[in-house]
Each structure stands twice: as C-alpha cells, then as structure tokens.
Amino acid sequence: MKKKDSASPRAEPKKKRTRLAPEVRRQQILDAALVEFNALGFTAASISKIARRAGISKANIYVHFANKDDMFETLLENLMRRSQGNWSRMQDVQTAEEFVDRLIDSAYDGLTDDTIAIARLLITEGHRVPHLLAKWSTANMQARIDRQALVDRLVAEGKIQPSPLTEHFSLAMAPVVYSAVTQMVLDKEKAAGEVQAVKDAHRKLLSMLLRPA
Amino acid sequence: MKKKDSASPRAEPKKKRTRLAPEVRRQQILDAALVEFNALGFTAASISKIARRAGISKANIYVHFANKDDMFETLLENLMRRSQGNWSRMQDVQTAEEFVDRLIDSAYDGLTDDTIAIARLLITEGHRVPHLLAKWSTANMQARIDRQALVDRLVAEGKIQPSPLTEHFSLAMAPVVYSAVTQMVLDKEKAAGEVQAVKDAHRKLLSMLLRPA
Amino acid sequence: MKKKDSASPRAEPKKKRTRLAPEVRRQQILDAALVEFNALGFTAASISKIARRAGISKANIYVHFANKDDMFETLLENLMRRSQGNWSRMQDVQTAEEFVDRLIDSAYDGLTDDTIAIARLLITEGHRVPHLLAKWSTANMQARIDRQALVDRLVAEGKIQPSPLTEHFSLAMAPVVYSAVTQMVLDKEKAAGEVQAVKDAHRKLLSMLLRPA
Amino acid sequence: MKKKDSASPRAEPKKKRTRLAPEVRRQQILDAALVEFNALGFTAASISKIARRAGISKANIYVHFANKDDMFETLLENLMRRSQGNWSRMQDVQTAEEFVDRLIDSAYDGLTDDTIAIARLLITEGHRVPHLLAKWSTANMQARIDRQALVDRLVAEGKIQPSPLTEHFSLAMAPVVYSAVTQMVLDKEKAAGEVQAVKDAHRKLLSMLLRPA
DNA sequence: CATGAATGAGTGTTCATTCAT
DNA sequence: TATGAATGAACACTCATTCAT
Numbered sequence: 001m002k003k004k005d006s007a008s009p010r011a012e013p014k015k016k017r018t019r020l021a022p023e024v025r026r027q028q029i030l031d032a033a034l035v036e037f038n039a040l041g042f043t044a045a046s047i048s049k050i051a052r053r054a055g056i057s058k059a060n061i062y063v064h065f066a067n068k069d070d071m072f073e074t075l076l077e078n079l080m081r082r083s084q085g086n087w088s089r090m091q092d093v094q095t096a097e098e099f100v101d102r103l104i105d106s107a108y109d110g111l112t113d114d115t116i117a118i119a120r121l122l123i124t125e126g127h128r129v130p131h132l133l134a135k136w137s138t139a140n141m142q143a144r145i146d147r148q149a150l151v152d153r154l155v156a157e158g159k160i161q162p163s164p165l166t167e168h169f170s171l172a173m174a175p176v177v178y179s180a181v182t183q184m185v186l187d188k189e190k191a192a193g194e195v196q197a198v199k200d201a202h203r204k205l206l207s208m209l210l211r212p213a
Numbered sequence: 214m215k216k217k218d219s220a221s222p223r224a225e226p227k228k229k230r231t232r233l234a235p236e237v238r239r240q241q242i243l244d245a246a247l248v249e250f251n252a253l254g255f256t257a258a259s260i261s262k263i264a265r266r267a268g269i270s271k272a273n274i275y276v277h278f279a280n281k282d283d284m285f286e287t288l289l290e291n292l293m294r295r296s297q298g299n300w301s302r303m304q305d306v307q308t309a310e311e312f313v314d315r316l317i318d319s320a321y322d323g324l325t326d327d328t329i330a331i332a333r334l335l336i337t338e339g340h341r342v343p344h345l346l347a348k349w350s351t352a353n354m355q356a357r358i359d360r361q362a363l364v365d366r367l368v369a370e371g372k373i374q375p376s377p378l379t380e381h382f383s384l385a386m387a388p389v390v391y392s393a394v395t396q397m398v399l400d401k402e403k404a405a406g407e408v409q410a411v412k413d414a415h416r417k418l419l420s421m422l423l424r425p426a
Numbered sequence: 427m428k429k430k431d432s433a434s435p436r437a438e439p440k441k442k443r444t445r446l447a448p449e450v451r452r453q454q455i456l457d458a459a460l461v462e463f464n465a466l467g468f469t470a471a472s473i474s475k476i477a478r479r480a481g482i483s484k485a486n487i488y489v490h491f492a493n494k495d496d497m498f499e500t501l502l503e504n505l506m507r508r509s510q511g512n513w514s515r516m517q518d519v520q521t522a523e524e525f526v527d528r529l530i531d532s533a534y535d536g537l538t539d540d541t542i543a544i545a546r547l548l549i550t551e552g553h554r555v556p557h558l559l560a561k562w563s564t565a566n567m568q569a570r571i572d573r574q575a576l577v578d579r580l581v582a583e584g585k586i587q588p589s590p591l592t593e594h595f596s597l598a599m600a601p602v603v604y605s606a607v608t609q610m611v612l613d614k615e616k617a618a619g620e621v622q623a624v625k626d627a628h629r630k631l632l633s634m635l636l637r638p639a
Numbered sequence: 640m641k642k643k644d645s646a647s648p649r650a651e652p653k654k655k656r657t658r659l660a661p662e663v664r665r666q667q668i669l670d671a672a673l674v675e676f677n678a679l680g681f682t683a684a685s686i687s688k689i690a691r692r693a694g695i696s697k698a699n700i701y702v703h704f705a706n707k708d709d710m711f712e713t714l715l716e717n718l719m720r721r722s723q724g725n726w727s728r729m730q731d732v733q734t735a736e737e738f739v740d741r742l743i744d745s746a747y748d749g750l751t752d753d754t755i756a757i758a759r760l761l762i763t764e765g766h767r768v769p770h771l772l773a774k775w776s777t778a779n780m781q782a783r784i785d786r787q788a789l790v791d792r793l794v795a796e797g798k799i800q801p802s803p804l805t806e807h808f809s810l811a812m813a814p815v816v817y818s819a820v821t822q823m824v825l826d827k828e829k830a831a832g833e834v835q836a837v838k839d840a841h842r843k844l845l846s847m848l849l850r851p852a
Numbered sequence: 853c854a855t856g857a858a859t860g861a862g863t864g865t866t867c868a869t870t871c872a873t
Numbered sequence: 874t875a876t877g878a879a880t881g882a883a884c885a886c887t888c889a890t891t892c893a894t
Contacts, residue, residue, distance in 0.1 A: 046887085046888070046889085047888075047889060047890085048887095048888080048889090058889085058890090059890085059891080059892090062889090062890070062891080067889075067890075068889065068890090
C-alpha cells in the first residue's frame, strides 16, 4: 500500500509560488522535458514528472505550451537548431592532413549527449513529427551537399586524393553514425571505449586515403 | 482521431469465433505486435490495437501471453533468433574480390525489415529488456570477433591487403549501420535509393582497399 | 515479468482426463469452493482457483453448476443441512445438571470449522442469497422456539429454576454466538483459548442459575 | 441489472464541476465508500460505484486516495477512532442498579450503524488489514481488562454480588455481541425487535445477578 | 503567471462464462 | 463428461488536459 504524494498532503515543505519570465520558465520546462523524453520516449514520459522535475505544477506547463506534442516539437526544434554542424570553418583548409583532422575532430566532438538525444528521439518518435523529420532530413542533405562540394574542390585543387570515397563522401562519415548508434545502445563506459577506437582508426584510414600520392 | 463506427450496427461481419492451435495464434499475435511496437514503441503500442490487428479479442491475448512485457520479450527473442547472421559460409573465400562481394551482399541482404525492426526496438526500448540487449550485444561482439579473425587470416594468407581498415575491421562495416539508420529514419523510397548508393560505393571502396597490391 | 501457467505450456505432467460420477465431481467442486469462498469471500474467490483446487478444468465446473451463484447457493444449502442442531436428543433430560451439560457440550461442539464457515459466509455474503438467509433465519427461529418450549416444560416440571434467563432463553445462548464471532476474528490459537474460557464460565453460570433451589 | 439511460441524452443535468476543499471531498468519498464496502465487501465494491455515489468522477477518487486499499484503510481507521467506547464515565457508579443501567445503556447505544459497519467489515475483510485488526483486537482487549477491573473493585466494595459472571465478565457482554450479529444478518425491522427484547432481558438478568444479597 | 481540484478517455489486466471439439 | 481456446464486460488505475480561483 504505497501512498502517492498527493495522498499524504504534507510531503514537502510547500515551495512558494514564484513568478518567472516566460522564456526562463519555458527553458526550465524544456530542460526537464529533454531528460524525461530521452529516458522514456514520448508516450511514456509524463507531464507530471516533467513538471515535478522543473519544479512547477502540471497546470503551469499548459500556460507555456499548448500540449504535450507542442512541447515535444519545440524541444526538438530547439535541439536541432543548437546542434547544427558548422562547415563554414572548414573552407580554408590547406592540406589533406588538416582536412582530416578538422573533419574528425568536429564530427566526433559533435556527438554530444544532446545530439545523441536528438538522434535517438528522431529515430524513436520521428513519425510523430514528420515535418521535423523532413526538416532534419533536408538539413542533413544540405550538409552532405556542402561537404561533397568542398571535397570536390579539394580534389580539383589536388589537395586530396580522389577515390571511391571522395565520389560519395557520405560513406566517409558512416563511422560517425556508427559511433552515434553505439552510444545509444551501449552503456556510457563501453560506448566511450568503442567510440574512441573507431575514431582513431577512422582518422588513420582517412589520412591514408586522402593524402595525395 | 478516427471514430469506430459503432453507430452503424453492421460495421463488421461479426466474425464467428475461430479456434486455432496455440502456436498459430501466438504467431498471429506476434506478427501484429511487431507492427504496432515498431510503429509506436512499447509504451504507446496498445494491447487493444494489437488484438484488433490480429483479429481477436483483447482477452485472448492474455490466454497466450502473460502480459505485455512477456509478449514484447518473446517477440524480440524470436526476431533475434531468426535474423542471426551467417558467417560460416564466408570461411572458404579465395580472393579479395570474392570476399568483398560476399561480405557486401550478405550484409546488405541482412537489412531486412525484420532486422531493421529489431534494431529499432532495441534502440528504443532496449532498457526495458536489459538481458536481451546484453544478449544481442554479446552476439554482435562475437560476430565482430569472428569477422576480424577471418580478415586477419586472409591478410596473413596474402589474400587481402592490410590497411587501417583490416586492423579494426568493424570500421569497414560502419556503412551498413549507416544504411540501417537511414532505413529507420527516411521513408521507404528515399531510404532505398540512398542505401543502394551507399552499397555500391561501399563495394567499390572495399574492393580498392582490400585487393592485394 | 511473471508468467502465468498458461503461458508456459509444459508446467505440469498433464493429468489424464478422468470421468467421474456426477455426484462425486459435484462434491469435489463444493469442497474446493468452500475453502475458496471462505478464505476470500464470494467475489474474490475465482472459478479458476476452485477448478484448480478440485483438479478439473474451469469449463467442467459449468457442466455441474449453472454458474457461480448456483454453486454458492448449493454450497450454503448443503452446509446448512449438514449442521442443523439436534434438539431431539435433549428431550429426555432429567436434571438441570444434565440439561446444562448436554446444552453446553452440544452447542460448543457445534462450533466446527464448517459451521463457522457458514456463519461467516452468511454475514459476509448473505445479501446475495436472501432466500437462504431467510431460510436460515427461519430455522434458527424454530430452533429457538423448540428450545424455549423445552425450557418451559422443564421449568413447569420443577426440574429447572425459573429466572429472566428462562423467560427469554436465547439470551442463554448468546455466549455461543460470542464464541463464534471470536473464532471468525481472532487467529485459531487465540480464539481457542478465549472460547474455552467462555465455555467454562458459561457452564458454571448456567449451572448456578438453572439448578432448582 | 439496471441500465443507465445513456440513450436519452438529457438523463442527468450534467453537473458542472464543483471544486471543494480536500477534506470535504475526502469525507464525501469515505461516506460513499462505507455504504458500498459494507453492502458488498471490499472486493465486490467498485470504485466506479463509489464515485457515482459520491457524485464525482472515478479519477477524482485517485486525487484524494492513493488506491482502493488506502481508501479502505482510511475508512476503517476513521470509523474506529470515532466509535471508541467510553468507560471512564462509569468509574463513579454507586449501586449495582446504577451500574447495570449505565452498562446496558452505553453498550446498546454503542450499537450504532457505524459500529455495526466496522464490526462487519472487520469480520469480512479483516485479513486485508491485519494491523488494523490487531489494533482493534488490542483496543477490545484493553476495554475488557478495564471493565473487569471495575467489576472486581465493585465486588470488593460489596456493591455488586460476586458470581461466575463477575469472574469472567466478558460473558456478561456476550448478548451485546449477539445483538450486533443479529443486526448484521437480519433486516433492520426484525433486528430492532429482537435487539430490544434481548436488551430488556439482559438488563433484568444482570440486575438480578449483580444486586447484592 | 500559477495552481490544485477535477475529469474523459484510455490503459493493461482479470474474470465468469461460452463454444467447438 | 471434459477441456482449451475464446470473449464481453468489468475492474483498478493513469494520464493529458481543463477549469475555478
């Protein structure tokens, strides 16, 4: 016979109600939401727990978001905005070595918990927000195109060696996806080891393949 | 939000109750369950809908499975059993060309809907069945070890060319994972195209890298 | 994730189906039913468990009884028939002492587990079978009248002493009811002690009150 | 088997939702619960019906109680608190006559519907809340000890006559239990008559037995 | 802006009962 | 007679959401 908080009325010291600027509250809620959605998925995550984690009342959530879907969508949108890769800084690389180093570093640095969280949510709950999925898909496609263009230019300039890899360069990024999935499935410790190993081998391989003869 | 047409009394032909052998019914239920679990995840999938999809009553589900968890576990276990990769047939390859062809073909052929389904479920709901996740993890680990052993032998025999790739061969399989994720996230048509492209490039790249000098 | 028997099909060695005379099966079922009803009450008792206890299938119960209510009613009726007090044997008592001894002995001997079971079921579930309750009530009333007639006769014959007790003799039986309730509420051990004490005091009191001056 | 007239759309005035102080609602619910539990027992009583009787939604019950068990326990606890006998006022009796009158009056006045309800629930469902049963048992035991002490004192003071009854005084209270059971089993009218008769005879008997010679 | 009380719709699960064999 | 498969109706309970304050 366990009692819910609501049943035993004197559970906690009854935080005073504090009034915050909307944007602040919104972000607090979204932070809490990310944790819950990520741990349990959209359906299993509950508004109650998100509210409790954010330190506010359930009803207050509906002051800031229209409903659960809205909250989820906003969350995903924000996350996507925040973690957009930054290819502009790679435009001025001079050597294959430099290219590989920057590529590897920025790609694996991009595998933050947040990014993994988005990816996971998109795999898990993507069907729920098809327009976001589409948007993400488009963004990825564009990134791929930009990357390919850069690679093509570097090949043309003779700075990197042409190969099947340079022809369909997304192949060269597959190990990053592999690492992401590893982080989704394995526990943190095991994942970290495997990712490090893949990263090192990945760098070596690219160095070898891209260095001009 | 569709409504069932309970208002029009002759909506469905009121199927007479049909009695089937337990194994048959069980499989019907599991088939329906796969669809639902895969589309919505464990929590959001509902027994009601699974039952309706299987064409039986909700209660009948509980004649064949102890509960939702039992059903899910059984499903995953069956799927895992069914889609175990078959590496034994690769032991007798004679040339790099042959090795690459068999590898690529068997790997990409392995990306059936069922396999994608398992992978997706394990990413999404793995935490729910840690022992199955562990089992899967172990199986994958073993497959990797077997693969690596085979590669090492072929390198030793001079049949394939050593490189960073042959040292950490799971890197060579990353594009398969990439393809799997693509199939999870993109709609079938787009996915098929991308996967085909990756597969071709993948084959070319491996051929180039593994062919002995 | 516990499994029900039905889910793990090879739980028990699969007793052969044996065909028994209807009356035998009926009694087996009723015996099982008494245990279950008594332990859990009508609603909480389940046909499944009764069937399992009787060593037959659920469906077979419906061969012998129309439904749960029928079973319950039959059970209660049988029990009531079996445990009807026997006042005829007291008609020929000659002394107050003898009367008291026979009365006390037969009354407390009547507090068998079965009788307690009936009483409990009638208190608990009497509303479910008002006609049985009425019947029981009537039977008790008659017993009371018989008893009172006997007492009046013995008083008239000068064999026992008149008093407020002999005027409304059911008062003299109240301690038996008290003992019955004790057995319903306390655990067996404690109950036994208390009942014994009450019984002894009861006997002493009646001896004192009924012995002619 | 009555049907709700869901067909005629204006069956009930569709009460607007009313918001009450928690203690008030809790009590409303407990009142409704008492009726249902008492009429049907714990298991057969349904949350739906309790809610309907209390005029609120099923879900609202769970705002005020953790679950059915919690509700039942709270109910029983409250009832027990409310109906604790009051023996202190009997300490200063001066004569046997006064003692008997106060005893009989307070004992039979104590047989309120509430008390009968508790007693019934404890007999029926006591096993479900062993700690409450124990508490009740202890309280009763203590009351018995207090009573016996009082009686012993009055005997020592020569105010009441010693007898087998004064030695084990709970025997003297047996008719009260008998009356309680009568009220549990018979319908209100019949019960009232029988209880009154028992009460009168009980008073007469005690007067006779306890009056000093 | 903030909340606690309230609720409709839904969940997984159980059960007495029926049907086909 | 006997049973295992099947089901409709109910149950306790949860949840996203709304309303009154």
